[in-house]
Amino acid sequence: MATGRAAKKAEMEAEKVAEKKKMEARKEEEIRIKMIPIRLEIEAWMARDHLPDNMKEQIINFIQHRLEQNKDFDIEKPILHLSKDLTTEIKRHICLPLLKKVVPNLAIQGDQNLLEQICESLKPKYYNEDIYILQVGEPLMMLFFTQGSVCCFKTSNGENRMGMDSDAQYIEKYEIWGEELLEWGFNCSSAHKKLVPISTKIVKTTSKVEAFALTANDLKKLLSMHT
Missing domain, CATH: 1.20.1270 (Substrate Binding Domain Of Dnak; Chain:A; Domain 2)
Known part of the structure; x- marks a missing residue:
């Protein structure tokens, strides 16, 4: 049994x-x-x-x-x-070479650790076509484009049929917009850093866009850890 x-x-x-x-x-x-x-x-x-x-x-x-x-x-x-680790590796792989192209006149050029930390501070951004990323007078962002393209222009009385001035600039994949943010962060005096730089142009997508963005606040936070 x-x-x-x-x-x-x-x-x-x-x-x-x-x-x-x-x-x-x-x-x-x-x-x-x-x-x-x-x-x-x-x-x-x-x-x-x-x-x-x-x-x-x-x-x-x-x-x-x-x-x-x-x-x-x-x-x-x-x-x-x-994961955070994978995202960090991707940002370094894509954005570090682009970043090195725009820092030759800055004191941080040879500071690999600081350049990598800037890459880590970048935030992924996704935009549809015909979206205004920045307007004139808005706080400036530094944008690392990884896909798609944007048009940067000023509105004026002399607009063409597309509503853009004749000096319109097209930014495409693996290009950067807003590197003035780094100049503000690393070359300006402490007094000037209280005034966040603003965009002097409109930035509008001409296709679906993928990018990484660095804001003034994120840059200030990073700099505060190096002072």
């Missing part, structure tokens, strides 16, 4: 284990299917921004782990859903 009960118990335990394995297999298959379109989009994004292979692997693994935890992932705004 006892032997029969033990055998029955063992059989039930085996059935539970088998059912658990089936559920795990179903979940793995669901994740695999869900990852197919996400992986295609993410691999295209990673290739577009020339991310190194080791970083690509970490990103794919992170996304898969996130899906396994039943968390959503927005392929239109991937950086918003990645």
Whole structure:
């Protein structure tokens, strides 16, 4: 009798284990299917921004782990859903070379640590087409563009048919707008730093745009840690 009960118990335990394995297999298959379109989009994004292979692997693994935890992932705004460490690596990889191009006349040129901290302070931004990022007189932002393009212009009585002046400037992928913010932060006296620089032009998207932004407040916060 006892032997029969033990055998029955063992059989039930085996059935539970088998059912658990089936559920795990179903979940793995669901994740695999869900990852197919996400992986295609993410691999295209990673290739577009020339991310190194080791970083690509970490990103794919992170996304898969996130899906396994039943968390959503927005392929239109991937950086918003990645870990802080991965986001920091991406910002350094993309923005540090751009930053080094605009600091040759600043005292921070050779300060690799400070340049990396500036990159870490950048915030990801996503804009649709025909959106005004900045208006004349608004606090200036430094923008590192990674996708899309914008037009920077002043309104005047001499506007052309597009409502832009003849000196309109187009900023595209892997270009920077607003580097005057760094000059204000690192070259101005303490008294002048109380006055946040303002935009002297309108900045409007001409397509969908992805960028990283540095605000005056974030720069001031960073500088306060180095004084």
